[in-house]
Amino acid sequence: MRSIHRLAHFQVAATAAAVVLAAAFQSSPARADGGAGLDSLQDAEREPAPLSFDLDKATIPDLARMMGRGELSSIRLTLAYLQRIHHLDGKLGSVLFINPLVLAEAAASDVRHRAGKPLGPMDGIPVLLKDNADTVVMPTTAGSRALLGSSPARDAFLVRRLRAGGAVILGKANLSEWANFRSVKPTSGWSGVGGHTNNPHVLDRNPCGSSSGSGAAVAASLAQVAIGSETDGSIVCAAGMNGVVGHKPSLGLVSRSGVVPISAEQDTAGPITRHVVDSAIALSVLQARDPDDPATGDYPRDQPTNYAKLLDPNALRGARIGLWSLPVLGPDVDRVMRATADTLRANGATVIEVVPPYQDQLAADELPALLTEFKRDINAYLATRIGGPRTLADLIAYNRRDPAERTCFADQGLFEQAEVAPPPSDPGYRARRARLADLSRRSIDETLAKFHLDAIVAPTNPPAWKTDCVKGDNDIIPSSTPAAIAGYPHTTVPAGFIGPLPVGISIFAGRWSDARVLSLASAVERVTAARRPPRFLPTL
Template sequence: MSRVPQLRLAASVLAVAALIAGSPASVASADAPPEHGGVGFDLDAATIPDLRERMDRGSLTSLRLTAAYLRRIDALDGTLRSVVAVNRRTLAEAAASDARRRAGRALGPLDGIPVLLKDNIDTVAMPTTAGSRALEDSRPRRDAFQVTRLRSAGAVVLGKANLSEWANFRSTKPTSGWSAVGGQTSNPHVLDRNPCGSSSGSAAAVAASLAQVAIGSETDGSIVCPAGMNGVAGHKPTLGLVSRTGVVPISSEQDTTGPIARHVVDLAITLSALQARDPDDAATKEVPRGQPTDYARHLDPNALRGARIGMWRLPGLGPEVDRVMASTVDALRANGATVVDVTLPYQDQLVADEFPALLTEFRRDINAYLATRQGGPRTLADLIAHNRADPAERTCFAGQELFEMAEAAPRPDDPEYRARRARLTDLSRRSIDETLAEHRLDAIMAPTNPPAWRTDCASGDNDIVPSSTPAAVAGYPHTAVPAGFVGPLPVGLSIFAGRWADAKVLSLAAAFERAAPVRRAPRYLPTLPTG
């Protein structure tokens, strides 16, 4: 299914919204301020608790809110290319939420809130393509476990977000944000700059207020880097906190999904809805019995007071990022935190081992995933053959070197592979645990991303995001929150800590967001200003 009909669907669904709502005031008018979307308040600034309060007192409905987001998709996404499909039932879902609320049976804080899903999360009612034309005629047999969790919480599934094709695990020189299905997603702050990968569409759409929340996925950096580079917040949960059943994989040793939002409280609310034990995902059985289930309740506005923070400065990201981190340290100390500089050990070994391990795991896990679908390719070898035969898969970059290397990689029972993965798990966890213990830290912070590079299919990415690797390989929680800007380009602050410490890192992120409210709405500049 091509992208253009799906975007036209947004306009047709919006027209139906007017009929369902029964009043022109229920949808955005042609001259409505773009930041309002026709709802009469600033969508960019609104949190889920704000929206819930408006809904509870009757000044807002889910139908009206959903129509506002559809209006913005229709108006803005022709430029951004962040949304690849709109859910045909989205207005029916919004209307059902409104009916529950009128009857006093609202399901919780996420009821009636529009959410986008990354296009590698299985849905029966919409295509799930991972950005590849190879999966356009193939369908999942059921919704992903986390989609059922969102629906049971009353969320309105708005549609699917574009992504870096195959979550950026196809070519050695990819262009983040590009897929053969969705085209190239732009960074809404500066349109010729990259949104980072692979949850690029999820983060760009949230930054542009095309949804209240989006779900992304990460193997190493693909939630936190897009969040940082698009000036929003993102949370990569502890591995096992959120089910991966029904998500196109790279590696079950590192893959997880998590929320991206403009506000940390929205991350906390969405994570609470996603978290659950899934009998089909063994990692979820390891969640401790005492793990919080309502992360919003654990957000402490004074969490920085008395906290000990390790700052991993990563000067290789450049002097402009260094200046943002210096301001961050000032804000942390002004709000009662003690900050000490740290350097995480074992990073060279992690870099050497991670990629070869992922090659073996990708072949194993993508073959197992493809077997769950109806029709289409059944193996990685089939995907390689498709890419060779389909010119549209080569319109930005031609390579599929990672596919070919994975097909030839050692099998999972290979002793060298098994030793490599064991070493990765051990050293990545020690890199964080030993640093926390040595300096008696509550958390480690670091710059999330450099300023966004120019998008260029010929040269590919310039993605230097070393701060994501320790928590990604260890399976530890990692939250990114806006820290500042280099010119008009956002830089994020990464916050990570030990296993299952999701409540702690979210609370520190919310406290920093309150102490340093630097996030701002994108300006959609065509390019960087001269001078």
């Protein structure tokens, strides 16, 4: 059922895209450029020849240079990704919808490149959106069938930022339904709309995090960039377990307007990519002040706007790094982290063992606070949509009526707990959220200050567990929590493998230190060279 659903969407969308592209070339003065428009349309209607470079290894700067020299068109690049989706995603289930205007967007980018007027380094670069970012030309479902009959009034602010930078919106990625905030014991990577997303390294293993489709698609080279979102762990775990790069920005750098929420106190969107430089470029495009998201008014006036320019391949020289080893993840993960720490030391860093304080209190307070915030924020979001459910109570009732919403697991315990949670005016809730904000920031700030550190590193994830709808997730992933609650930046890059399954290393530091964290991540990426393309093994 899942593959038929996805293939139908692909075929309909691809046909629509060709029609739109044909109409665009028939009416556009760009046809006067010597027939390039007609050639591009003919390319769109036939199987493209293989690319002359390794798509898995290519960075956005590589692609931009080729486009600038006329060696590569956005249409050619977009078609290569569409073909990979067509041939590979039946194994993964990572892509829900293809943008029906995707080839027209690519054609428009090619016109700009031929005129020597690209909108920036992401002009012509294909991007997948997690299907909780509002789009008008594609459904926005958060993975729930309850939202298939309604639509957002406009694109999310971050989608408009991507378009303003010339990015080609390839489509929407599957996610854990409601960003994994429906069931007490969910199965990550499953949604009522999309079914299961599989880990491309070993297909019966889990892709982790609610940004599961975004992480799996990027790992399989089905897009150059995917946008994920995180409340606690959903970007970094999806990136770590799929063996790619993920950056959770400081809360306030990227607008949340038009993104299906869990909590305004912790939610943020961010990029998932195969290369740190691509995440840095994507963050530079996404970052902007949005009057509809007050948090974006908080970032400093001197906050960098070009993160890629600040990447330093030698950032480890003289750096002081705190290693939070987290032995709870097991001896194999510890072995990967110890080897990585040795590599950091060999490249000039001082690595010191640390244990950030207050973790037990953070774990005790977080979920009760999120339950109150989810009801508040999801009701406010649903009120912005045209048609469909208007309240959390409506969603609960819908899930009880629709058997397709119970094909993997029936439980909606978090929904039900949120419906009866104390209101935001409750003194107990207010005290809990204040304690969370204070202790999460202190857990990082005090550790950095005590040991004079530039950043803290920790394992991002255990090796992927077997996907199991009955047992649910086996997710012991504590390293994401301090930065997630504090609103501090957190980047993960591949650190190594346990058998064929990747393990990521997390890097985080103080608020607004995204440039420092990304630069250290780039240096770690360079010296470890740990990423491998997936092999799509059926099982271990």
